[in-house]
Amino acid sequence: MKIVGQGELCNENAHKEIYLSYSKGLYRFLTYSFGDSIDAEDITQNVFLKLWEECSKYRLDNIKSLIYTMAKNQSLNRLKRNKIKNEQPLPKAIDFQSPEYEMEEKQFKDQLSAAIGSLTENEKTVFLMSRIDDLGYKEIAERLEISQKTVEKRMHNALKNLNNRLSVNLKRK
Numbered sequence: 001m002k003i004v005g006q007g008e009l010c011n012e013n014a015h016k017e018i019y020l021s022y023s024k025g026l027y028r029f030l031t032y033s034f035g036d037s038i039d040a041e042d043i044t045q046n047v048f049l050k051l052w053e054e055c056s057k058y059r060l061d062n063i064k065s066l067i068y069t070m071a072k073n074q075s076l077n078r079l080k081r082n083k084i085k086n087e088q089p090l091p092k093a094i095d096f097q098s099p100e101y102e103m104e105e106k107q108f109k110d111q112l113s114a115a116i117g118s119l120t121e122n123e124k125t126v127f128l129m130s131r132i133d134d135l136g137y138k139e140i141a142e143r144l145e146i147s148q149k150t151v152e153k154r155m156h157n158a159l160k161n162l163n164n165r166l167s168v169n170l171k172r173k
Contacts, residue, residue: 009063010055019048022067029068034075043074108166115165123158126151 009015023044030040047070051058058066116124129140137155141148 009051009058009060015048015052015055018051018063018067022064023048026067026071030071030075034079039075039078043071043078046074047071111166112162115162118165119158119161123154123161126154127158127162130155 009018026047027040027044030043031037034040047067050070051067116127119127125144126140129135129143130137135143137148137151141151144151
């Protein structure tokens, strides 16, 4: 669809014709893509304003593609600015833990270390790779060059032994 001739983008009537042809579709696209009708309206207006102000920079070839690209870039810039604005550092939490809590935590850590130490070497290796290194069973199996079923069995035994010694369920939800 040819709206106006080449070189006529700075013509007021040509710009109006382009606006009438593409603004509603662009607004709907932005509203659908970003879910915010107010931002969609602002960006639509900004695109056509920039297109008018800098009309000598642009050609009419693929004008629709140009308009949508400008809108996408403005939308992404706006999202980035909003993200930065919303990422203000949180105030540091004040630590009001009681001495009893700290003592219980230390005791649990000691018990956990002893319980892990009581596991067989194979169970301990699988448990630590899973819980400390955050590896999946398949990856553990590949690294240890054993089957995934063997990893699952060792992990099951490790969790069962730890649960019995600590009376705590360490299974992942």
